[in-house]
Amino acid sequence: MEARRTSRIPIDPKVRQVGFFAPGALRDRSQSGPLGLSSSPPVSNISPAGNSLSPVMIPPPRHASDNFVLSRPLAVPVSASTLRPPAVEDRMAVGSYDASELLLGTSASSRIGDGEFSEDYSVFFRRSSSGKFASSLPSGGFDSTAMKINPPAVVRAAKKPAAVIEKSGGAVAEMQNELPTSSKPLKEKTTKAERRALQESQRAAKAAAKGPNSGGNKPATASGAATPMKEKASKAVKQVPSSVAASDKKGGERIPEKDKKKDVPPPRMQFDDKNRVEKAKRRAVVKPTEARNRVELFRHLPQYEHGTQLPKLESKFFQLDPVHPAVQKVGFQYLEGDIVGGNARCIAMLRAFQEAIKDYSMPPEKTLARDLTAKISSYVSFLIECRPLSISMGNSIRFLKNRIAKLPLTVSESEAKDALYSDIDRFINEKIVLADKVIVRHAATKIRDGDVLLTYGFSCVVEMTMLYAHELGRQFRVVVVDSRPKFEGQALLRRLVAKGLSCSYTHINAVSYIMHEVTRVFLGAASIFSNGTVYSRVGTACVAMVAHAYRVPVLICCEAYKFHERVQLDSICSNELGDPDVISKVAGRADVNYLDNWRDKENLQLLNLIYDATPSDYVSMIITDYGMVPPTSVPVIVREYREHLWI
């Protein structure tokens, strides 16, 4: 972890745009050769070039392939997500981050060279070019060594595009061979002093690398300076276990809005980062306990500690900062699982905030906007103690805070409260209720007579769609796919059957069997990210992939207020962990008790993920309140309707 931090120091974490750099670098290459060579991260050099280009301009594939070496340090795996069978690449991307990302960079760009350059790329382009370029590049010298090794590969690749992949593979292999030799084994934890030393030397090396490069690109000096860098990079690789490395991408997954800096949320908490965890502990209202048997790959997520969190919250019930009773109630309901589902949690929270605002009275000598924002923030942190926020909740909190901030200073307290109250009402009505109605109307047009619809788990809007289509008199059949441990589909099934729909019910294990008779798959989502990734109940990705394999269209129903500008490639970086006990027990089968006392077994960890991420390739269409759009249009909606959404 520590090494990861050091490699990040010179970088603004928010800006580290995973993967959007490959195209950027391509353009640089196509415009000005030497620029690409000068490897070190000169923001000022690259970004103007990128900005000057028309965003729609897609470089010809040839460039992509001949450029892969140059763009390597820049090319981080994102592009993989837009590619056809991304599963493998994604995995790799996750597993190996720091130095071996070169491998991914190359393979990704070579794939682009193969011609899979889709339109959404241009979208990414634009975003990335408007974003800050500086980011990336942990190392200047690093790159130049790469250069030294690889020129032949570049040339050959340019000549024989067909051979690109092998070549690049070879080049990378070379790289990797070299890296470990120069690295020395590092103990798991570096001390603070060591880290600092590392940092210092890295900075120095960077400065050294930068000077000669800009002044005529002398390979000798560059490589000289590069060696320590390289060492460090490889150290970083060595030290950071592959799994943990994945988590450090998180910082980079935020798309920075250059002009809207205040909207950029702070980087999320990494729960494997000891320093920050310590800090957070000091801040936290309730002292969290150390979870045992944590799954290695998911250590960066807040661990599920229901058994200890609840009594602690309870015992501190009267000691915490005064939280409004309505908020308290909602919080405990989240904690106990009484309220689940993105929409319901969001509405419940907003209703509680309404109550709180109604009962709020401004203390003298304070401004309403500040004091109320602080109040809401304290409520939110209470709710986070109970359960991590959903994206929908996060978005609506942003809305509310935005509204509070925009209150004119002159309004009286009661007017302001009324305004906020009705704002929340309006948000619920427009963004959730009306949005659902529109989605239902749209989605129902996709249901024809004789269809067999498949849905997974329970999504409110999917249910409404089916009922609506049924009311319209369409003849169709529904397959409800469900899974342990929540069995959310059963309640849906009961209601559908009660309304007279003909249904089948199966578990996700049998999804591939049932899929061949299905004509449409309707799924809900907790959120959709701006690369089109659908973030939803765990299992959704599986269903979507099976549907894709069977050539069944997958339609995602999701309100636009749940969209998020983040880019996420996998379900590891950001997820929620559920109660591990529920997967170790089988309801109604007391005899299945093999996993009792699993906490005492040190070599056993249980993982109960709540969400997963479905790559946009498996999504045929997203039905949202702005109409039916392809996944590639999500960033457009996020961008264009942002004002619309938050005001």
Added chain:
Amino acid sequence: MMMDFQVVVLAGGTSKKLVPLVSKEVPKALLPVANRPVLSYVLELLEHSNLKDLIVVVEGQDAALRVGGWISGAYVDRLHVEVAAVPEDVGTAGALRAIAHHLTANDILVVSGDLICDVSPGAVAAAHRRHGAAVTAMLCSVPVSGPLESGSSSGKDKTKKPGCCNIIGLDPTKQFLLYIATGPEIDRDIRVQKSILRAVGQMEIRADLMDAHLYAFKRAVLQEVLDQKDAFQSLQQDVLPYLVRSQLRSELSLNGAPHTEENGHDKVVPGDNQVMLSQLLAKTSTPSFHELYAMGPNGSAPVRRTHKCCVYIASQDKYCARLNSIQAFSDINRDVIGEASHLSGYSFSAQNNIIHPSAELGSKTTVGQNCMLGEGSQLGDKCSVKRSVIGRHCRIGSNVKV
């Protein structure tokens, strides 16, 4: 900031059950448990939970004066305590009725003054809040260890009386109280409303739980019940069973806003959107049987009024006992210096006993484990003390075994 919970401690007066122990000079609340008044345990529990504004209700003027005097001496700088005196023999419900005008908060926490436990009242409050319940009672498992150990010594007066066993019906999730019968009112048979059974489907009847006399009431509900039912004397025997019985056909007007909201959104204008919204909420949240029942057969807008009676069941490892009989008094005294020693607030010596520095011990006197010697006590030669509490300034002669 408005206070959400107001705390009422029912300290009682001179109990008849404890007659040789209590007297005019020592009301029940001041009975010494490990050389501290029993009331101090409750007050410290509350203080630990940051509840510092308390109302202590004492039966009888004399007792009130004494209790008030003690409290102001011991807690003057720490707690803000209001001592209210009520006439004797009004019962717990009557006592609450008498101080009803003091109650202003949304929810009232009623604690019996003779409770000695380490369960956080916050837990009860949290359960209460979560369900928006009309009443939440804390139940704890009946202490089995005490009576068993003392079986030989005081086997006869060991409580076989019905007061010790409660019959409590719970729903399958163990969150709602469906039936409660306590103390003398237990008959041979248990009558449960058919409507409740039908709504719940399944009821768990347990006799190993006891009512810890720690309740959280919604103030509106409590006051309404107290106003309407003049005959109600006891919280435990009248008010609580009444609320439990009537939970599915609530006659309460339910002025409390959160509660009406809880039961659906019928208060707001029943527009199309609102119906959809409430459906949206109802589908994704797991409804309790109350809501299901209130929904009525057609599943549309709620038609029936309900209120919820919740329970919080303290976990097994918590200590919880009430000092309501002589037997309990000795048990508690033993437990507090023994297994539940964390409650007493004293630090134990290496020999696991507490000997006040000013205590004088004669030669060859041994003080065993789990013992406590109060300030200034004197023991003669060759005494042996085991598992006992010696009060302040006691003088014990030679060759005594305690």
